[in-house]
Amino acid sequence: MYNIPIMGHTFIKLCERKVWTMVGLFIALISGALMSIQGVFNTQVTKASSTWAASAFVQLTALFVCLGAWLCMDRSNLMKVFQVQPKYMLLGGAIGAFITYTVIKSMDMLGPAKAVMLIVVAQLAVAYVIELFGWFGVEKQPWEWRKALGMAIAVAGIVIFKWK
Numbered sequence: 174m175y176n177i178p179i180m181g182h183t184f185i186k187l188c189e190r191k192v193w194t195m196v197g198l199f200i201a202l203i204s205g206a207l208m209s210i211q212g213v214f215n216t217q218v219t220k221a222s223s224t225w226a227a228s229a230f231v232q233l234t235a236l237f238v239c240l241g242a243w244l245c246m247d248r249s250n251l252m253k254v255f256q257v258q259p260k261y262m263l264l265g266g267a268i269g270a271f272i273t274y275t276v277i278k279s280m281d282m283l284g285p286a287k288a289v290m291l292i293v294v295a296q297l298a299v300a301y302v303i304e305l306f307g308w309f310g311v312e313k314q315p316w317e318w319r320k321a322l323g324m325a326i327a328v329a330g331i332v333i334f335k336w337k
């Protein structure tokens with residue numbers, strides 16, 4: 174392979190970045206699909222037990238999967254997670270329990286499609302606000318009208334989808 178300079182980057186680095194971007198897009202699509210499927214599964218489990226029992230089961234099985242993946246692929250020191258600063262970042266797991274609960278309840282009350290649309294728009298809005306203000310150690314980003322317009326279009330999509 175040749176390192177051919179193109180606009181301040183080498184050709185290889187440009188290709189690597191595009192490949193990683195495509196991989197990231199693919200992973201995000203898989204994540205969205207899995208979240209929808211998981212929400213439906215969890216809602217069905219709730220019908221056989223209770224919301225909190227189902228949420229606990231989901232978190233427990235996630236723990237087993239994560240520990241298995243760690244044993245097979247990583248094996249770094251588990252205690253190093255406690256070195257994170259600020260310490261409130263360790264609340265991600267607790268937040269995950271409430272995410273599981275709220276996904277189960279919203280899918281049960283609204284149905285999978287409506288619930289997922291609202292969840293995704295809420296995720297997008299909160300993520301953009303986090304970027305705008307640079308909260309939680311995220312690099313602060315400038316306001317962009319096109320992103321606000323995109324959010325408005327997403328909200329309009331919910332209205333159209335819900336409209337009878």
